[in-house]
Amino acid sequence: MTQKTAPAKATGTGKTWHATVFAIALGAAGGALFWRLGLPLPWMMGAMCFTTLAAVSGLPMRLPLNLRSVMVAVLGVMLGSAFTPALLDQVGLWSVSLLALIPYLLIATLLCDLYFRRLGQYDQTTAFFAAVPGGLSEMIILGDQRGGDSRTISLAHATRILLVVFTIPFWFRVMYGAGDSTGNALALQLHLPEMPLSELAILALIALVGGLIGRRLPIPAGVLIVPMVLSAVLHLAAVSTVPPPLEVVAAAQIVLGTAIGCRFAGTAARLVGRATVLALGALVILLLVAIAFAFALSALTGLDAEALLLAYAPGGLAEMSLIALAQDIDPAFVSAHHITRIGLVVTLAPALFALLERRRTGKKAR
Numbered sequence: 041m042t043q044k045t046a047p048a049k050a051t052g053t054g055k056t057w058h059a060t061v062f063a064i065a066l067g068a069a070g071g072a073l074f075w076r077l078g079l080p081l082p083w084m085m086g087a088m089c090f091t092t093l094a095a096v097s098g099l100p101m102r103l104p105l106n107l108r109s110v111m112v113a114v115l116g117v118m119l120g121s122a123f124t125p126a127l128l129d130q131v132g133l134w135s136v137s138l139l140a141l142i143p144y145l146l147i148a149t150l151l152c153d154l155y156f157r158r159l160g161q162y163d164q165t166t167a168f169f170a171a172v173p174g175g176l177s178e179m180i181i182l183g184d185q186r187g188g189d190s191r192t193i194s195l196a197h198a199t200r201i202l203l204v205v206f207t208i209p210f211w212f213r214v215m216y217g218a219g220d221s222t223g224n225a226l227a228l229q230l231h232l233p234e235m236p237l238s239e240l241a242i243l244a245l246i247a248l249v250g251g252l253i254g255r256r257l258p259i260p261a262g263v264l265i266v267p268m269v270l271s272a273v274l275h276l277a278a279v280s281t282v283p284p285p286l287e288v289v290a291a292a293q294i295v296l297g298t299a300i301g302c303r304f305a306g307t308a309a310r311l312v313g314r315a316t317v318l319a320l321g322a323l324v325i326l327l328l329v330a331i332a333f334a335f336a337l338s339a340l341t342g343l344d345a346e347a348l349l350l351a352y353a354p355g356g357l358a359e360m361s362l363i364a365l366a367q368d369i370d371p372a373f374v375s376a377h378h379i380t381r382i383g384l385v386v387t388l389a390p391a392l393f394a395l396l397e398r399r400r401t402g403k404k405a406r
Contacts, residue, residue, distance in 0.1 A: 056100075058100070059100040059101055059102035060102045060103060060104060060107075062099070062100065062101070063091055063094075063101045063102060063103055063298050063301070063302055064103070064294065064295065064298055066087075066090050066091055066094055066298075067086075067087030067088075067090060067091050067294045067295070067297055067298035067301070068087065068294050069086075069090060070086035070087045070088075070089055070090030070091070070297070071083035071084070071085075071086035071087045071290070071293065071294045071297065072086065073086055073090075074086030074089075079209075080209035080210060080212070080213050080366060080367075081205075081209045081293070081362060081363060081366045083290045083293035083294050083297065084205065084293040084294070084296055084297035084359070084362060085205065085206060085209065085297060086297065087293070087294045087295075087296075087297030087298045087301065088202065088205060088206070088297035088298070088300045088301050089206070089297075089301075090301070091297070091298045091300075091301025091302060092202060092300070092301035092304055093301075094301070095301050095302060095303075095304040095305040095306075095307070096304055096307070096309050096312050097309075100305075101301065101302045101305040102302060102305070103295070103298050103299050103302040107295060108295060108296070108299045109251060109255065109263045110247070110251065111291065111292035111295040111296060112251075112263050112264045112292075112296070112358055113247040113248075113250055113251030113254070113263055113264065113267045114247050114267075114284055114288060114289065114291075114292040115264060115289070115292050115293075115296070115358050115361070115362065116247070116250060116251075116254075116263070116264040116265065116266070116267030116268035116271065117243055117246050117247050117250070117267050117268070117270075117271040117283070117284055118271075118283050118284050118289055118292075118365075119264075119268045119271070119361050119365075119371050119372075119375055120246075120267065120268040120269065120270065120271025120272035120273075120274075120275060121271055121272075121275050121280070121282070121283035121284070122283070122365070122370075122371045122372055123271075123272035123275055123276055123372050124275075124276070125276060130373075131376075133341065133343065134343075134373065134376060134377075136337065136340065136341050137337050137341060137343060137348060137351065137377065138376070138377060138380050140333060140337055141352075141377065141380055141381050141384055142384060142388075144329060144330070144333050144352060145172075145173065145174075145381065145384055145385065145388065146388075146392070147329055148171075148173050148325070148326050148329045148330075148354070149168070149171050149172050149173065149389075149392065150171075151171075151325050151329065152170075152171030152172075152173070152322045152325055152326065153167050153168050153171040153396075155171070155321060155322055155325060156170050156171055156196070156318065156322070159318065159321065160318045162189075162192065163188070163189070164396075164397075164400065165183060165186050165187050165188035165393075166183060166188040166189045166192050166193060168183075168188075168393050168396065169182055169183030169186075169188050169193050169389070169393070170183070170188075170192060170193045170196035170197070171196075171322070172385055172389050173200075173326055173354040173381075173385070174354070174378075174381050174382055174385040175260060175382055175385040175386050175389070176194075176197040176198065176201070176356070177260075178260060178385070178386050178389075179193055179197060179385075179389065180193050180194050180197070182389065182390060182393075186393070191307075191311075192315075194303070195307065195311060195312065195315035196315060196318070196319060196322070198300070198303040198304065199312070199315045199316050199318075199319035200319050200322060200323060200326075200354060200355075201300060201355055201356050201359065202300055203316070203319055203320065203323050204323065204353060204354055204355035204359070204360075205297075205300065205355060205356075205359045205363070207323075208350070208353055208355065208360075208363055209363055209366065209367070212346070212363075212367045230282060230285055230286070231285055231286050231287065232285040232286070232287045232288065234285070235282070235285050239280060239281070239282055240285075242274070242279065242280045243271075243280060243282075243283075243284050246267055246270050246271050246274065246280075247267050249270065250263075250266040250267030250268075250269075250270045250271070251263050251266070251267055253266045254266035254267065260382045260383065260386050261357050261358075261379070261382055264357060264358055265357075265379060268375065272372075293362065296358060296359070296362075300359075323354070326354040327353070327354070329352075330349060330352035330353055330354065331349060333348070333352050334348035334349040334351075334352055335348075344369075346367070346369060347364075347369045347370055347373050347374065350363060350364055350367070350369055350374050351373060351374045351376075351377035351378070352377065356378075357375065357378040357379060357382060360374055360375075360378055361374055361375045361378065
């Protein structure tokens with residue numbers, strides 16, 4: 041059985057700005073190296089790998105939540121710029137795959153819950169909220185409120201996201217040879233010096249206003265979703281015609297990758313090692329379920345199997361949307377499914393947990 045410990049901060053530990061500067065500099069160095077090597081999604085993956093290793097090694101690592109929120113808003117603007125009028129004609133075709141997220145989440149959660157209880161020896165509450173594929177912050181809070189081990193739940197989700205982000209781009213590179221090394225699939229993306237000042241002002245305003253509104257709305261991932269919606273509306277209306285510049289998006293990816301790595305700061309290497317081993321098993325389960333749904337839905341609806349696989353992959357909204365851009369897969373399709381998944385997770389997880397608790401209590405009473 042797991043023992044209760046103090047919850048881990050999502051962005052790591054560290055008491056001074058030196059830890060923040062060090063983390064970002066290390067993340068940038070990792071991103072630059074991965075970019076130089078021509079690896080997929082280099083700026084995020086390089087930053088993630090370098091900072092994770094440093095955090096587990098005990099080096100001082102810190103990334104303020106406000107900085108991550110700013111860069112997530114930038115990514116939201118970028119994702120919104122990928123929406124085109126042609127995409128609106130396809131939304132109706134997505135209804136079946138969006139509805140199929142409900143049985144996918146039920147099957148994936150129940151299988152991983154059983155896995156964590158049997159192999160991980162987690163208590164029932166910890167196992168359940170560690171098993172739900174999505175909603176990292178929400179699952180930590182809900183699990184802690186119901187008596188689960190918040191540190192274990194945090195490690196399970198953080199490790200899952202890390203492994204998904206690390207494996208999925210290589211999967212697509214090996215299997216399909218798709219995607220470029222820059223993580224950019226938008227042909228209109230410009231370098232910062234090439235951007236008209238008027239376009240920069242519009243994009244900055246979208247990120248600022250959308251981010252502020254998103255932080256105040258009681259919705260999951262609001263800091264990303266609201267700027268994405270505002271950006272989509274303004275790009276569809278041709279108020280803005282280009283995505284954010286390459287350098288800004290690269291910086292956002294570095295911060296996002298660094299944030300993933302900093303989640304492991306202050307955590308003993310032994311705990312991270314055990315969490316990684318268990319997360320690998322859970323990831324295999326989740327990917328097998330995702331692959332089964334992707335190919336079944338592709339056969340049923342005619343939708344692209346690669347897009348469906350990425351839409352059902354058990355990673356974060358921002359991370360999976362970035363991978364979609366890197367692999368030239370419709371980011372609107374992928375982000376719509378992950379937004380729906382997050383909403384379903386936050387809505388259905390408490391009800392499903394209560395149902396399982398009643399069933400288990402009823403069996404014990406007999």
